Amino acid sequence: MNATSSQPFALQGLDLSRVYGGFRALDGVAISVPKGEVRGIIGPNGAGKSTLMDVLSGRAASWGGTVRLGGRDIGALSPRERRQAGLARSFQKTNVFAELTIDEQIRLAARSVEIDNSAEVLDKLELTALRSRLAADISYGDRRRLDLALALVGRPQVLLLDEPAAGLTVEESLAMARLLRDLALEWQVTVLLVEHDMEVVFGISNRITVLHLGKVLAEGTPDEIRSNPVVVSAYLGSSVE
């Protein structure tokens, strides 16, 4: 947890805090993710997972601490600037442009980062055949992949995914998990993944950070987390035994 900027971390959040009224949603959270790693973030509702994503991505309005992308302090940057610096995110609720075609929105995303790998992204996410369809007219699973595609255009260094498997069927969730794992390997994208589906998180994460009441409860490999008695009693129970 005592990571410094000299270490080759793709993404670092140091001493992160965020307070809503009197409630400390994040309380001194530190997280350092090496390049190419898939880091799962788990925790019960209210643990601070989505707040952590908001702070890292620049969505949160007021917060404390330091956020570094590849060693560069990006704490003062807007979401737009963070995106252009190589930090992309997807959302818990599908967040696409319903009235635009898939092609239009992918091209918009590509133009903002000046790297047009839209064809590659569409192909990878199996959206090529749907490119002329409006986002409003495609299935929920396709919209989740489109949401991910919008984040992947331009090959970001770091990808923040807030419950990418939410609302998907078991098969779709597993397909999404495989896709994320492949992307991390092939494109060397660092992934920070918040997800309630334990099968997905434990299946693809290199390491897992457990949040509880706004603090880091534990961090380790999936096997270490599974066998951590504190985590088991606080969150996992026997579901992943």
Next chain:
Amino acid sequence: MTSLPEKLIGAAAPRPLDAQRSKLPLLLALVVAVGGCVFPFVVTSTLTLSLLTQALIGAMLATGVGFLVRQNGMVSFGHALFYGLGGYILGVLVSRGIVPIELALILAIVVPTVLAFVLGLVITRIPGVAFGMLTLACAQAFYELALKVRGLANGDDGLAVTFPARIFGVPVSLLQDPHSMFVICWVVLMIALGSLWLLMRSHYGLLTFAIKANEERARFIGYETLVPRAAIYAISALLAATAGVLATFYNAFISPDMLHWTLSGSALIMAIIGGTKAVWGPALGAVVFFFIKEIAGDATEHWPAVIGGILIVVTVFVPIGLSGLLVRVFSGRRA
């Protein structure tokens, strides 16, 4: 499920990348654009042409209001500010002989546009009704200024503007004759509509449409969202200022009525009646508005009630407006 073609009703949706768009609407638009120029040779009634010229000026204002609704999703209750400001800048500068008429014309269009952009950087941050109220407040502030500062343009009495004989070598009298002014207003309106049509199909048009649809996502795919929204507000103000300039040339008169909220409201009603999805919808609404006003005005002094009734009918039964209805009828789809 709605099919793709249904989503692409004519100019109703911004499909800059849709290569399969029919060329028929373009051809029709070209015929209408050229046809309008020969209209004064067919209709020789000065009264009718004068009414239509006023309608075209109103159409320009309504197009500005409608464009703001379409691209930004914002409803302005104060576009009379830019209409009146354009008219006042032209009228006062020319009447007082402060600058040459050509420069006054340029300033009358540029100043309201720049003002709108700066104002837009502040007020387009604010969504919904609050935005509408802010536009209303700004317009009413200028209205009060024009009303109370008599030294500017005689306050409530207004100012009869005396123009020099020529502007850019063209006799100003052409701008006050219904026959020639109709053609001038028609050409200006066609240029404006064509430019907006192209803008809507450009990257910038797509971006502003995307920002309207989902501003947060637009930020997270790497776009600044405030400046594009302020720019759209400025473009809509440019159209309003152009309308104000045309009105000042045609009427050779400026008064605080040009800044009053009722004018902003009328422009909004025109845009709603015509529909805002198609770029030409508000202009159609303006022509319908002026004819209803004329016909109902002959029958009763309570003509605004007739307009109100039509507005209710359109809002409830044809929320896509007359332009949307026409597109559906002519493309064989259900209204």
